[in-house]
């Protein structure tokens with residue numbers, strides 16, 4: 001059965017949005033060209049970053065082994081690159097993080113660790129590259145807390161080790177973190193991302209936490 005294209009009047013056996021195949025292809029070509037032109041104009045004012053190439057869930061007890069494997073396969077694994085703030089969490093902060101894990105109140109974002117490795121999965125990219133191997137971009141404090149708890153360096157809720165939680169709903173054996181791997185090739189790119197990321201994220205200051213704690217105490221008193 002012959003159908004008539006709204007635009008050119010030619011007949012086609014099948015129409016898309018009333019258009020023949022040629023007119024529909026032309027419509028899509030114009031949309032793509034407009035997207036490229038609009039992007040070029042907006043990009044003068046708006047920074048934009050590539051999406052992460054790879055995301056994987058890793059069980060807590062596998063983190064160290066997996067990171068060692070990355071080091072072996074991809075030319076190193078740097079936990080504390082120079083742009084990181086170093087190991088700054090106190091043991092109290094490590095305990096609080098692990099207690100949140102055990103109580104199941106962490107968001108996906110709080111369980112997401114960001115790594116970078118320019119070579120990872122990019123065998124054919126020949127563009128300039130001054131970075132090499134894996135580095136932790138975000139999540140050093142949290143990874144360190146997990147590793148310390150699994151090694152038995154502190155307890156949660158005053159008395160429980162990792163093993164004490166086994167075979168209960170509080171067990172961490174099956175708990176995972178999300179690891180995302182970017183492939184920035186230039187140091188400038190990784191630093192810009194790091195700054196934007198930490199600027200956009202909502203890091204609660206001590207004062208904020210104290211303010212909400214005070215509100216909670218207020219509520220309890222009124223009960």
Ligand SMILES: [Zn+2]
Pocket residue numbers: 005006007008009010019020021022023024
């Ligand atoms: Zn047509």
